[in-house]
Amino acid sequence: MSIKRIFGCGVFAWLLMMTPAWAATKDKTSTADHTQFKQLQKDFQTGPEVTAACLECHTEASKQLEKTTHWTWQFDHMNGQKLGKREVVNSFCGSVASNEPRCTSCHIGYDWTDMRKDHPAGTNVDCLVCHDTTGIYKKLPAGAGHPKYGPELDLKKIAQNVGETSRANCGACHFYGGGGDGVKHGDLDSSLVNPPKELDVHMSKDGANFTCATCHNPKGHDVPGSRFETTAKDTKGIDIASADYKDHATCESCHGMTPHKSEAKLNDHTDKVACQTCHIPEFARGGVPTKMWWDWSQGGKMKDGKPYAIKDDHGHDIYNSKKGDFKLAENVIPEYAWFDGKMRYTLRSEKIDDANPPVPINTFGGSYDDPNARIWPFKVMRGKQPYDKELKTFLVNHVFGKDDTSFWTNFDWQKALTAGTEYAGQPYSGHYGFVETTYHWPQTHMVAPKSDALRCDDCHAKDGRLAGLNGFYMPRRDQSDVLDMLGFIMIGLTGTGVAVHGVLRLVLRRKDKKEG
Amino acid sequence: MTRVLMYKRFERFWHWSQAALVLALAFTGFNIHGTFTVLSYEQASEVHTTLLWALLGLWAFAIFWHFTTGEWKNYIPTTEKMAEVFRFYTIGIFKGEEHPYEKTPEKKLNPVQRIAYLGLKLVLNPGLIISGLLYLFYNQWPEIVTQILTLEIVALVHTAFAFFMVSFVILHVYLITTGHTVGAHLKAMVTGYEDIHDKTPAE
Numbered sequence A: 001m002s003i004k005r006i007f008g009c010g011v012f013a014w015l016l017m018m019t020p021a022w023a024a025t026k027d028k029t030s031t032a033d034h035t036q037f038k039q040l041q042k043d044f045q046t047g048p049e050v051t052a053a054c055l056e057c058h059t060e061a062s063k064q065l066e067k068t069t070h071w072t073w074q075f076d077h078m079n080g081q082k083l084g085k086r087e088v089v090n091s092f093c094g095s096v097a098s099n100e101p102r103c104t105s106c107h108i109g110y111d112w113t114d115m116r117k118d119h120p121a122g123t124n125v126d127c128l129v130c131h132d133t134t135g136i137y138k139k140l141p142a143g144a145g146h147p148k149y150g151p152e153l154d155l156k157k158i159a160q161n162v163g164e165t166s167r168a169n170c171g172a173c174h175f176y177g178g179g180g181d182g183v184k185h186g187d188l189d190s191s192l193v194n195p196p197k198e199l200d201v202h203m204s205k206d207g208a209n210f211t212c213a214t215c216h217n218p219k220g221h222d223v224p225g226s227r228f229e230t231t232a233k234d235t236k237g238i239d240i241a242s243a244d245y246k247d248h249a250t251c252e253s254c255h256g257m258t259p260h261k262s263e264a265k266l267n268d269h270t271d272k273v274a275c276q277t278c279h280i281p282e283f284a285r286g287g288v289p290t291k292m293w294w295d296w297s298q299g300g301k302m303k304d305g306k307p308y309a310i311k312d313d314h315g316h317d318i319y320n321s322k323k324g325d326f327k328l329a330e331n332v333i334p335e336y337a338w339f340d341g342k343m344r345y346t347l348r349s350e351k352i353d354d355a356n357p358p359v360p361i362n363t364f365g366g367s368y369d370d371p372n373a374r375i376w377p378f379k380v381m382r383g384k385q386p387y388d389k390e391l392k393t394f395l396v397n398h399v400f401g402k403d404d405t406s407f408w409t410n411f412d413w414q415k416a417l418t419a420g421t422e423y424a425g426q427p428y429s430g431h432y433g434f435v436e437t438t439y440h441w442p443q444t445h446m447v448a449p450k451s452d453a454l455r456c457d458d459c460h461a462k463d464g465r466l467a468g469l470n471g472f473y474m475p476r477r478d479q480s481d482v483l484d485m486l487g488f489i490m491i492g493l494t495g496t497g498v499a500v501h502g503v504l505r506l507v508l509r510r511k512d513k514k515e516g
Numbered sequence B: 001m002t003r004v005l006m007y008k009r010f011e012r013f014w015h016w017s018q019a020a021l022v023l024a025l026a027f028t029g030f031n032i033h034g035t036f037t038v039l040s041y042e043q044a045s046e047v048h049t050t051l052l053w054a055l056l057g058l059w060a061f062a063i064f065w066h067f068t069t070g071e072w073k074n075y076i077p078t079t080e081k082m083a084e085v086f087r088f089y090t091i092g093i094f095k096g097e098e099h100p101y102e103k104t105p106e107k108k109l110n111p112v113q114r115i116a117y118l119g120l121k122l123v124l125n126p127g128l129i130i131s132g133l134l135y136l137f138y139n140q141w142p143e144i145v146t147q148i149l150t151l152e153i154v155a156l157v158h159t160a161f162a163f164f165m166v167s168f169v170i171l172h173v174y175l176i177t178t179g180h181t182v183g184a185h186l187k188a189m190v191t192g193y194e195d196i197h198d199k200t201p202a203e
Helices: A003-018 A020-025 A047-057 A061-066 A100-106 A155-160 A167-174 A264-269 A275-279 A413-424 A481-515 B009-033 B041-069 B071-075 B082-095 B111-136 B151-178 B184-191
Strands: A290-295 A309-311 A317-320 A324-329 A335-339 A343-345 A362-364 A374-388 A432-442 B002-005 B193-196
Touching: A047 A061, A047 A155, A275 A374, A362 A432, A413 A432, A481 B082, A481 B151, B009 B041, B009 B151, B009 B184, B041 B071, B041 B111, B071 B111, B082 B111, B111 B151, B151 B184, B184 B193
Parallel strands: A290 A374
Antiparallel strands: A290 A324, A309 A317, A317 A324, A335 A374, A343 A362, A374 A432, B002 B193
16 A cells, blocks of 8 residues: 555544544435525525525425414413513513513524514514524524624525524523523533533434434424323323324333332333433523522622622622522532422413412412322422512513613613513503512433433332422331331330240249259 | 251241241331331331232232141140140240240140230231221222221221230240240251250150
């Protein structure tokens, strides 16, 4: 082999090593090569222009999306409540209304600047945020869904390289909910873009290399799986290929209700214990902390007349004049509760019981006796947020905007709450206070390898993880004190009886022998 | 005095392996219960279940043996000499009196033992096993059972029987020492052989 050839092989090998990222994203199974489409051979200036080109072939896409929660941010719950981002109050940034360009930077469309008005889909749909495979396309934090246009954003290249959604596509919004990486969910953060197997067996490249859509497989752009209506227990069995559409957004849709092969006793738990309870031993495990406490009442403090921030050792805010006090945590042990999957929210139209804090932002049903409920793990977000002390309702906080009322510009609660409620058409007495709240987030991602799953003794113990749950008998955790007392009295009496008998035998027989 | 084979080879095997199993079941069982936590719940429950199957296997052989050999007749209760045996254990034993019951390989159990072991075999053992199996298979209960029982009831019944079993074992172990000599009964159950009184023609 000549030196040249060896060198040539080396260069070739180097090229091979340098291109796996590109090679991995190229979809070899698609029947369409988007670089060849005339519609995409244009120098696009804006996102909606690209969408218009997409719709020339994908004629139904916008119509499909317009009906989904991703577009409407509304969710008609089976319990009659109207939920969705547009409606609910949360304990992170508060409410979307009056803060649109900031919040709707994560909307699946463009230009949603006033949610009080109709916002038709059409070319307002943002195809690229979900279908970009180049990683170049990024929405601006406060651009009402638009990216930063300019020479560095090659929309032609992006449009010609569209493909199926990846973890990074979904994560661009879902990993950053609540204003930053990992803030909101606990089980969703940027560590899941390329997770090690210990973090998520399904999404790791060393594991099953799932994308989000592997489980949340959409039907006509409608993505299954909801935290408003969670399938707390899926007894339909393992999905077998059929002509009917089936979503895979539950563990059971692939694993069934009897997934444990070598330890059959574990299958006796699946009727009452969610898979997630044992298989997600902790959340926020990927090195990204999640917010556990957000106290808005501390917002607005000034140092030398200026807003300021205090950071922890890792560079995360633990105080910010714009937002208040924070507590962050990693590797958090979840809290556990019976959960029937049906979330009920405390909406802005409902009275809260401020005399008995914390006020739950969401509640749910479930008990041992409910056949559809199981024990689920939760991140419980806690904090303090503004409410109307007279009308006893949560308030809308107008935080964002370069105007004379927004909190982040003016640091005046009265102005911000007055403007927010007025915008949302909500009555406000003018007397605000702060009330402590809880917000339950069911945990379902970051599934650990089975070797890291909880062991029997994590729960079957006096002070185990399920110590706070009641309504059922759990071995080792539970005993009847009366029965135990009676039992040990009986054993004690038996022992004493034979001891006395034995001693008497010893003493009396000896006496006999002596006398004899 | 004559030396006779009181306990046959299988009988001794059955006795001693059952003794070991019962002690191990009690140890693992009270670990599961949480009375003590020498073993983890995981270890205790796994071993407890394995021992259960071993015990049931042993019993299958033992029951077969009892019926094919006629040994089951040893457990037919009788009131004959019942009062005398009671008197012996409460009074006579302290005076160095002879045991009023004449033990033979065909009738090796005295009237008190007959009642005690019949109770063990018909009440205590089945009670433990039935409640234990219900406990183990509570997820497979037919609906008719779920309407009557809860896991808590089954667990507490099982625990109650376990307390009785422990008391039984204490009593049993003590009574081993009440032979001609302190070690006589134990020796008989190990070797199988025991010295019994010769029957005189006059009797």
